[in-house]
Amino acid sequence: xxxxxxxxxxxxxxxxxxxxxxxxxxxxxxxxxxxxxxxxxxxxxxxxxxxxxxxxxxxxxxxxxxxxxxxxxxxxxxxxxxxxxxxxxxxxxxxxxxxxxxxxxxxxxxxxxxxxxxxxxxxxxxxxxxxxxxxxxxxxxxxxxxxxxxxxxxxxxxxxxxxxxxxxxxxxxxxxxxxxxxxxxxxxxxxxxxxxxxxxxxxxxxxxxxxxxxxxxxxxxxxxxxxxxxxxxxxxxxxxxxxxxxxxxxxxxxxxxxxxxxxxxxxxxxxxxxxxxxxxxxxxxxxxxxxxxxxxxxxxxxxxxxx
Numbered sequence: 683x684x685x686x687x688x689x690x691x692x693x694x695x696x697x698x699x700x701x702x703x704x705x706x707x708x709x710x711x712x713x714x715x716x717x718x719x720x721x722x723x724x725x726x727x728x729x730x731x732x733x734x735x736x737x738x739x740x741x742x743x744x745x746x747x748x749x750x751x752x753x754x755x756x757x758x759x760x761x762x763x764x765x766x767x768x769x770x771x772x773x774x775x776x777x778x779x780x781x782x783x784x785x786x787x788x789x790x791x792x793x794x795x796x797x798x799x800x801x802x803x804x805x806x807x808x809x810x811x812x813x814x815x816x817x818x819x820x821x822x823x824x825x826x827x828x829x830x831x832x833x834x835x836x837x838x839x840x841x842x843x844x845x846x847x848x849x850x851x852x853x854x855x856x857x858x859x860x861x862x863x864x865x866x867x868x869x870x871x872x873x874x875x876x877x878x879x880x881x882x883x884x885x886x887x888x889x890x891x892x893x894x895x896x897x898x899x900x901x902x903x904x905x906x907x908x909x910x911x912x913x914x915x916x917x918x919x920x921x922x923x924x925x926x927x928x929x930x931x932x933x934x935x936x937x938x939x940x941x942x943x944x945x946x947x948x949x950x951x952x953x954x955x956x957x958x959x960x961x962x963x964x965x966x967x968x969x970x971x972x973x974x975x976x977x978x979x980x981x982x983x984x985x986x987x988x989x
Contacts, residue, residue, distance in 0.1 A: 685843065699801040699804055714797065718798070720983060772836075773875060781967045782907040787967060795840065810836075811824050813839060855884045855888055874898065889954070893958050
């Protein structure tokens with residue numbers, strides 16, 4: 683398995699952004715691009731007013747809180763916004779070079795960025811991005827553009843083998859998120875595609891500041907071994923500082939503690955996202971990215987239907 687996808691494969695994903703794709707043909711019945719537009723259409727519209735419902739109005743825009751308070755049906759009215767900026771924040775740290783199943787986290791992250799980028803581009807949104815987690819992330823910022831230039835440059839780097847030995851400290855994630863807001867104006871849409879199975883220090887502050895003016899979607903990239911440590915007997919692991927550690931993976935109590943630790947970190951992430959109003963679409967290394975994103979968007983639509 684390669685740690686990076688091929689650039690031509692990422693470019694080819696623009697077709698799956700508009701069609702079902704072979705891997706998802708029997709699982710979903712709507713195009714990814716259309717589903718993406720439906721879920722995030724609020725970012726392409728500006729709220730204008732609440733008025734009484736009129737015959738023929740789209741009931742999906744009902745304001746149920748005002749309706750319940752007044753006793754009469756009321757509707758939210760939006761004004762179309764012709765331009766929207768989308769930022770793809772992609773984790774490229776050494777922890778992304780991990781995978782025990784079909785592929786590596788780094789490959790899944792690149793595929794997700796490509797699909798989301800092509801879907802946004804297909805809707806004539808401005809697309810940009812920032813790569814973080816390894817090396818000089820300040821030089822890996824791409825201002826959103828209407829054409830495909832920024833997206834193509836982003837995907838090219840994601841497909842290029844490089845050294846990610848110098849991982850950025852966790853607290854820099856807040857700074858990275860602030861960097862992603864450059865050139866967005868207001869009402870932008872930011873995707874954070876990353877390995878969240880680690881210290882979340884700085885994430886809450888960065889997300890809180892970002893959410894003041896933009897919508898945010900967290901895309902955790904997981905491997906099954908992040909949650910369930912397989913029984914491999916005595917196994918050598920190398921720590922982040924290069925130290926070799928011997929772990930008895932056959933110890934049931936140890937594996938259970940490992941699973942609980944993962945679950946606790948994930949629950950903290952979910953609580954953080956819910957508290958700040960961020961959407962979350964998890965991905966797994968052993969699942970098709972296109973199918974996972976479609977199912978995640980479908981879940982988001984069902985959740986919105988009850989709000």
